[in-house]
Amino acid sequence: MRYSLVRQILILAVLALxxxxxxxxxxxxKISWRSAILPSEMVTVDQARAWGENVIWVDARPDxxxxxxxxxxxxxxxxxxxxxxLPQFLAAWSPGKKIVVYCSxxxxxxxxxxxxxxxxxxxxxxxxxxxxxWEEWLKKR
Amino acid sequence: MKTHIVAFALSILIxxxxxxxxxxxxxxxxxxxxxxxxxxxxxxxxxxPGKTPVRFKSVHASCGCTTAQTQKDEVPPGGxxxxxxxxxxxxxxxxxxxxxxxxxxxxxNTKTVLTLRTIIPQQLEINPTFVFWKQGxxxxxxxxxxxxxxxxxxxxxxxxxxSPDFQTKVEETGKGEFKVDVQPKETNxxxxxxxxIQPEDSQKVFYATxxxxxxxxxx
Numbered sequence: 001m002r003y004s005l006v007r008q009i010l011i012l013a014v015l016a017l018x019x020x021x022x023x024x025x026x027x028x029x030k031i032s033w034r035s036a037i038l039p040s041e042m043v044t045v046d047q048a049r050a051w052g053e054n055v056i057w058v059d060a061r062p063d064x065x066x067x068x069x070x071x072x073x074x075x076x077x078x079x080x081x082x083x084x085x086l087p088q089f090l091a092a093w094s095p096g097k098k099i100v101v102y103c104s105x106x107x108x109x110x111x112x113x114x115x116x117x118x119x120x121x122x123x124x125x126x127x128x129x130x131x132x133x134w135e136e137w138l139k140k141r
Numbered sequence: 142m143k144t145h146i147v148a149f150a151l152s153i154l155i156x157x158x159x160x161x162x163x164x165x166x167x168x169x170x171x172x173x174x175x176x177x178x179x180x181x182x183x184x185x186x187x188x189x190p191g192k193t194p195v196r197f198k199s200v201h202a203s204c205g206c207t208t209a210q211t212q213k214d215e216v217p218p219g220g221x222x223x224x225x226x227x228x229x230x231x232x233x234x235x236x237x238x239x240x241x242x243x244x245x246x247x248x249x250n251t252k253t254v255l256t257l258r259t260i261i262p263q264q265l266e267i268n269p270t271f272v273f274w275k276q277g278x279x280x281x282x283x284x285x286x287x288x289x290x291x292x293x294x295x296x297x298x299x300x301x302x303x304s305p306d307f308q309t310k311v312e313e314t315g316k317g318e319f320k321v322d323v324q325p326k327e328t329n330x331x332x333x334x335x336x337x338i339q340p341e342d343s344q345k346v347f348y349a350t351x352x353x354x355x356x357x358x359x360x
Contacts, residue, residue, distance in 0.1 A: 062205040080206065082232035083348050087335055090271055090350045109204060113233075122271040 037112050043128040045140045048100045056092060058101040058118075060110040061134065071102070071137055077114055086122070093124065102130035102137065162250045163187040163195055163216065163243075169256040174230065176345065181259040183226045185241070189216040198244040198251075200224060206231060207257065209241040226257050234263050263290045264340060265298070265347050273352045274328045282310075282324040285349055287338060289317035295340040304334035307351045323351050331355060 048055055057074035059066045066076040075092055077085045093099070099118060103110035111129045118127045130137065170183040189195050196215045202208060206229045212222045226241050241255040265287055272283040289295045300309045300321050310322040323336065333352040339345070 065205070078231075079233045080229065080231035084232075086270070087333075087348070087350050090352060091333060094354045095273075095275060095356070104205075107203075121267070121269065123269040124271070 037115070037129060041115065041128055042131050043100055044131050045137050048098075048128070048130060051098050051100075054096070055098050055100050056089075058089065058099055058111075058114060059134075060101050060103045060114040061108075065104065065134075071134075074102075077101075078110065079113060079117075082117070090122070098126045098128065099124065100128050100130050102133045105133045105135040106131070108133055162189075162191060162247050163245060163253065164190050165253065165255070168253065169258065170226075171258045171260065172228075173260050173262075176262045176264055179230055181228045181230060181257070183228075183255075183257045184223045185226065185255045186221065186223045187216070188221045189218055192218050194218065194220075196246045198246055199242075200244075201242045202226070203240040203242070206233070207239040207241065209255075224255065226255065228257055228259055230259070230261060234261055236260050262292055264293045264295065264343070264345060265289060265338065267338060267347055267349055270349045271352070272323050272349070273354050274325055276328055276331065276353055276355055278328045280325045280328050282322040283351075285321040285323060285336075287319040287321060287347075289340075293340075295343075297341040299339045299341065301337045301339075302334045302351070303337070304332060306330075306332045306353075307334040307336075309336060321349075323349075325351070325353060328353050 048057075057071040058077045059070045059074045060078050061070075062078055062080060063076065066074075066078075070076070075085075075089050077089045099115075101111040101115045101118070111133060115127045115129050118124045132139075164187060166186040166188075168185070170185065172181040172183060174181045194215050194217050197211050197213075200209045200211055207226060208229075209224055209226045211224055216222060224241065224243060226239070228237065228239055230237075237259045239257045239259070241257070243253045243255060244251055245253075266289075268286050268288070270285075272285060274280065274283075287298060295317070297313075298311060298319050298321075300311050302309055302323075306326055308324050308326070310324075312320045312322070314320050321336075321338070325332070331353050333350065336349040336351060338347040338349060
């Protein structure tokens with residue numbers, strides 16, 4: 001009886017494995033749409049707030065969302081108008097300042113992309129992505 | 142016992158074959174817009190091979206830069222159509238992967254993720270796009286490297302500073318690369334300049350910024 005139960009579990013497990021393996025092979029070339037980011041490049045709302053005045057908040061959301069509401073004193077810097085907005089951001093930056101970039105929520109990617117470009121193209125240090133984005137900031141407002 | 146397993150396996154197979162599901166021509170599209178294009182548009186075509194209608198519950202893009210439109214709310218049996226995904230390129234560069242999640246009322250396969258991969262050609266790659274000097278620093282030149290994209294030919298570039306406080310000098314280093322030396326006249330005043338970098342015979346302008354900043358914040 002016990003042997004039969006084990007055998008049945010094994011058979012069902014093998015049956016479940018077939019579509020799983022098939023899916024893994026079929027989707028092996030699928031790419032993640034989210035930019036990779038190191039955990040050390042993420043920051044929570046509480047951590048960022050603890051930095052006080054030494055932070056520049058960067059809103060990576062589209063213009064309409066920024067116009068609706070944003071973190072106080074945040075600067076808009078999105079990829080729709082990167083070339084136009086970047087000089088305005090750079091005019092506000094000074095060495096030693098930490099940069100915290102946010103987009104709408106945990107699932108958005110815009111903040112990661114903006115942070116990546118600030119690090120890679122403008123070669124700025126201390127660029128962080130806000131965990132949970134604007135949604136998380138609202139919860140802790 | 143064997144009968145139970147066979148019955149179980151058969152029931153799964155039957156339920157899989159009986160479901161009403163949209164059949165997609167492709168769920169991933171790669172687009173290669175030109176450098177002048179403002180949008181990249183992907184057409185995801187589908188068919189309903191089942192015997193019952195399929196209704197769209199939601200169509201949601203992964204990014205505010207992408208919109209997705211269905212032609213109809215319901216697809217009758219044997220019906221065809223497409224979802225049009227429009228990606229607004231803006232000032233984005235490189236390879237952009239955006240997704241559109243389609244939810245239908247088909248209980249067996251409610252969600253389908255459509256992927257739009259857009260390769261944006263980059264005529265010039267500028268690195269870094271920002272050079273700065275701290276107030277009081279020595280006014281030494283700093284170098285910006287300008288690389289020509291693989292699919293482009295640029296023999297000369299023109300660099301213009303918006304402010305006379307900074308001077309620029311362009312040097313061609315070969316292999317489609319240029320060296321732009323930027324030098325402030327002095328570093329006592331907090332001044333900034335936008336550097337316009339333009340390939341010859343092209344309307345497209347690229348930008349970099351040069352600035353004299355104040356001293357670091359002391360914590």
